[in-house]
Amino acid sequence: MKTAYPIKNLLLEEILKIGPMSVLMSADFMSLGNRAAVDKTLSRMARESVIRRIGRGHYVKPGKNTSGTIPFPEAIAAAIARRTDNRVIPTSAMAANILGLSTQIPANQMLQTFWPSRLRSSW
Numbered sequence: 001m002k003t004a005y006p007i008k009n010l011l012l013e014e015i016l017k018i019g020p021m022s023v024l025m026s027a028d029f030m031s032l033g034n035r036a037a038v039d040k041t042l043s044r045m046a047r048e049s050v051i052r053r054i055g056r057g058h059y060v061k062p063g064k065n066t067s068g069t070i071p072f073p074e075a076i077a078a079a080i081a082r083r084t085d086n087r088v089i090p091t092s093a094m095a096a097n098i099l100g101l102s103t104q105i106p107a108n109q110m111l112q113t114f115w116p117s118r119l120r121s122s123w
Contacts (some may be wrong), residue, residue, distance in 0.1 A: 007033045007041050015051065023079035024051065047085020077111050086113045 010032045015024065029038045039057070046053040052060050060078060071097070072089065081088040082120045096102040 007037050008045070011038070011041055011045065012050070014068055015045075015061055018061060020061050022061050022073045023054070024059040024061065025083055026057045026059075027083055073109060074111065077113075079112070088112070104116065 011029060014029060014032070018024070024042075026035070026039050026042055029042070033041075040075065042051065042059060043053075045051050045108060046059060049062070052062055053112055054060050058076070074088075077088045088111045090098060091106070093102070093104070093106045094109055094111075097105055
């Protein structure tokens with residue numbers, strides 16, 4: 001018997017492949033169907049608590065990490081950078097802590113981006 005939402009089965013297969021607390025974007029699944037079908041199916045899956053919506057077009061696979069039940073800010077920034085075809089890297093103090101070169105934890109975790117300035121584009 002054919003299911004009413006075959007795209008849901010395809011999405012579930014893809015979501016099961018990734019680890020918990022991974023950030024998903026609707027754009028990641030455009031190869032499975034048209035935009036409206038993917039968005040609607042992801043919305044339904046969020047209502048059913050299969051995934052959790054963290055922003056427009058951004059979802060997270062449920063799980064736990066050291067910061068609780070929300071993904072690390074770096075994971076969210078990396079997903080946005082992936083969508084915009086850009087790069088995001090930690091600041092030097094944060095990078096030193098991540099690499100174990102320093103035991104100091106920066107009070108403000110900041111990431112550097114390489115997005116062009118909006119002002120420059122209007123010159």
